Amino acid sequence: MTMGSLLVIGTALILSAALLSVFALQPHGGGIPRDRRRPFEEESTSQLSRFAGSAVRFVEGLLTHYPIRLYRRELLELAGLKLSQADYIILVGSGTLVLGLMCMLLGGVGLALLIAILTPFAAHVLVTVLINQRRTKFNAQLSDTLQLLTGGLRAGHSILRAIDAAAAEADSPTSEEMHRIVTETSLGKDLLHSLNDTSTRMASEDFMWIAQAIQINREVGGDLAEVLDQVSGTIRERTEIKGQIKALAAEGKMSAYILMALPIGIVTLLSVVNPAYIGVLFTEPLGWLLIGVSIVLMIIGALWLRKIIDLKF
Template sequence: MMLLTGMALMFSAILLLGVAVILPKTPEVPFDRRRPYHEGSGSQLTRFAGSASEAVHGVLARRNVRLFNREQLENAGLRMSQADFFILVISGALVGALIGLVIGGPFVAFLFFIPAPFVARMFLSSLAGKRRAKFDAQLGDTLQLLAGGLRAGHSILRAIDAAATESASPTSEEMRRIITETSLGRDLEASLNDTAERMRSEDFVWIAQAIQINREVGGNLAEVLDQVNETIRERSEIKGHIKSLAAEGKFSGYILMALPFGIVTMLLVVNPGYMNVMFAQPLGWGMIGLSVILMTIGGLWMRKIIDLKF
């Protein structure tokens, strides 16, 4: 109990240290009552973190290392450089290695240290997936804002700017990025297509194509966007029905995958010596390895069955 409490306090201290280093303090006085904010030199710890970030950035740039490039961080919604995120990953790996060293020695510490980059990539992929799903869920409201702006007499760029102002994240960020790129001279069609590719949204591809066709042949773009919005809403309803029908299969797969581990845990709690033969004989280790292989194959098979494409 004391060991777990110590590890929890150590992890909390490192987490608070990371928050203090990464997040700069800003004045809490209202904007209209303060002078223009100028970030000072900061504390010694902040200066050390900045120096470490610059040093890591220099090493990564000289060796042309792209472990976590800017595009991955932007897709995940993280506003930090590759060097900052790399420092966080290394810090997390060191914390995991320290916990493993306390629990089981150098070998466990090594096992806790190695998966850190893979866990970081999975973390970025998870954040990017959630961000894309949120963007898709906001497309209906975005189309209503665009159509309303066009009916009010605004141009398509002004309507996109209004949608960037009124929408929530991540739609506001993506719309603002389109406005910024077009202001710098990039073609609107290219910006829209890049946004659709970056967010992996088929629905936004339809929006980009509708705007492109309207710019070429003319017509009432507001009515076209309303029709696209209706189609997207119908597709969303169908997706919801498919997900609800596939939820039972997914839940059954989760139960089947967790059942062997639950049974082994129950046996170890009820009768600790009952499973000793499995871990003391070569035949037992062979059966465990074969079970892991069969469970992996079965899990991938079930995932293929319940992963419906629509």
């Protein structure tokens, strides 16, 4: 390991120690004492717990004065993460620091900087993936949710009481969203507005139909259980058609993945089998020009293939 790498590692460790000292020495702040705010909560005697609490309060103070939209609380809740924005920022920052130091020891400063840049974006991608998975699961549970609602209505309950019963019996994330509807309605929010907000938050067109069916039933009257049964049948038919469309588009998606991976695979294979042959691309100006043109053409082809296989329904 060179002297420059040791110097960089030593500097990073010193900065980390200084940052930890700032967090540890951060005052708890004035205002109402903790024992009056939370009289029944036992304060932890662990140094690690106190340090983590100090770090969270420090980041929360920074976010109060300098708010950012990255890792917003709404997105974390939508992803099903029981973390605040400060908690997630500290978690990502700690992971970035640890991975950066490990990569610096293993691969040098360049790899460490690359990991430090990519880790926050990877954390944002993780939140997006969790949100999409949660929405997909919510839509897949709609049929069972409607059965719970119609069962409660036929038992003589009101629509709000039926939603409360569905929240108690359904699986996550449906139970969490139903609990949220009941809580918002109890705090004075209109039921229809809460249902529409849920459909928007979960990006569910089918749930929006349920909200519209409840709204129409409120205006014209009738048997809401029968209406929801009809909506449930429509949703089941739509789900079957979506499954057929996904099955028919699976071959096209696999072909697109293979076509996109083929140039990269060929370049990797030639780099192993005959490095001198492929090395001309990276040593000559014309080679760099051809690489740039190929990247642009691959991006255009990827967008074209995505437009072909991404069927809207």
